Amino acid sequence: MWGMIATWRMALEGVEQSRTLLANHQSAGDAIEEAIKAVEDFPYYKSVGYGGLPNEEMEVELDAAYMDGTSFDFGAVCALKDVANPISVARKLSKQAVNNVLVDQGAKAYAQKEGFEQKEMLTDRAKIHYHNRLVDMKQEQLVPYAGHDTVGMVALDAHGQMVAGTSTSGLFMKKKGRVGDSPFIGSGLYVDSQIGGASATGLGEDIMKGILSYEIVRLMKEGKHPQEACEIATFSLEQELIARRGQAGDISVVAMDHQGRWGSASTIDNFSFVVTTETEGTVVYRTKRDGQRMEHSVADQEWLDRYLADRMQPLVVRKEGEDE
Ligand code: ASP
Numbered sequence: 001m002w003g004m005i006a007t008w009r010m011a012l013e014g015v016e017q018s019r020t021l022l023a024n025h026q027s028a029g030d031a032i033e034e035a036i037k038a039v040e041d042f043p044y045y046k047s048v049g050y051g052g053l054p055n056e057e058m059e060v061e062l063d064a065a066y067m068d069g070t071s072f073d074f075g076a077v078c079a080l081k082d083v084a085n086p087i088s089v090a091r092k093l094s095k096q097a098v099n100n101v102l103v104d105q106g107a108k109a110y111a112q113k114e115g116f117e118q119k120e121m122l123t124d125r126a127k128i129h130y131h132n133r134l135v136d137m138k139q140e141q142l143v144p145y146a147g148h149d150t151v152g153m154v155a156l157d158a159h160g161q162m163v164a165g166t167s168t169s170g171l172f173m174k175k176k177g178r179v180g181d182s183p184f185i186g187s188g189l190y191v192d193s194q195i196g197g198a199s200a201t202g203l204g205e206d207i208m209k210g211i212l213s214y215e216i217v218r219l220m221k222e223g224k225h226p227q228e229a230c231e232i233a234t235f236s237l238e239q240e241l242i243a244r245r246g247q248a249g250d251i252s253v254v255a256m257d258h259q260g261r262w263g264s265a266s267t268i269d270n271f272s273f274v275v276t277t278e279t280e281g282t283v284v285y286r287t288k289r290d291g292q293r294m295e296h297s298v299a300d301q302e303w304l305d306r307y308l309a310d311r312m313q314p315l316v317v318r319k320e321g322e323d324e
Helices: 009-023 028-041 086-094 104-113 124-139 204-210 212-221 226-245 301-312
Strands: 003-007 062-068 074-080 101-103 151-156 162-168 189-192 196-202 251-257 262-266 272-277 281-290 293-298
Touching: 003 009, 003 028, 003 196, 003 251, 003 262, 009 028, 009 151, 009 272, 009 281, 009 301, 028 062, 028 086, 028 151, 028 162, 062 086, 062 189, 074 086, 074 104, 086 104, 086 162, 101 104, 151 189, 151 196, 151 251, 162 189, 162 196, 189 212, 196 204, 196 212, 196 226, 204 212, 204 226, 212 226, 212 251, 226 251, 226 262, 226 293, 262 272, 262 281, 262 293
Parallel strands: 074 101
Antiparallel strands: 003 151, 003 272, 062 074, 062 162, 151 162, 189 196, 196 251, 251 262, 272 281, 281 293
């Protein structure tokens, strides 16, 4: 059995590409890197790689991580600027004995030295989003964070090896140097080829409080189905946060176990994810929450097309006093 699961519909094209790799018995590592690169390279996804939204100083700072579930090799970059594919740098770092996690200038110098493609990652489109956000912020009291869009993936290959990866530009308008859960082992991702893997997206500051991806893998180790593990981990973290702090940020997760069974949970209603397995083909699901349980439905073509069209529609530069 082989398969792959990924957060958000934006992963679809990349997962489809990697399905061919997995079907040809190539490695889970290649499947993860190729699929995430496809998302990083697509200019209209404004939360990952090229076209990602900037921090408050209008710089695109990217976080990415790669974990091998067999060796436990782990690599990550945080606040990396002007490198085309952060996931590839993270994968390369995972192969080193030490110095696996590099930040900012150190990460950039490493990427340059190793010959990774350098690229200005701030697009004109992202500049318009930034400008419009400044206009909106003058007019209304905006919540610091709305919506979440990290791409996180888990793959199982035909040889039984599992790998997980993440890539994100983090929160729009974040402070310079702010890093969320995505590049942190245990929080944004975790994988053990003997059990399974998980990845999270949402408010990183809250996901880290529950070391959420590790918790899902731990529950699977106890024998829980990935779906049950995702629901228990996500909703108990949400409950804890509300009990202790009065509120919880958005949290969404995906998981796959070493048999290719999968699961997903989300505290919001419009989460989507992509699954491909040897037996099921590639399917995009939309989630709906029913208390502490999830209901997943297959996304129809109209919804899939609209998702892309929405992201690619022309942007209007807003002036003060104008509505969105
Ligand atoms: N988890 C990411 C972060 O906190 C954001 C996201 O998933 O959109 O940086």
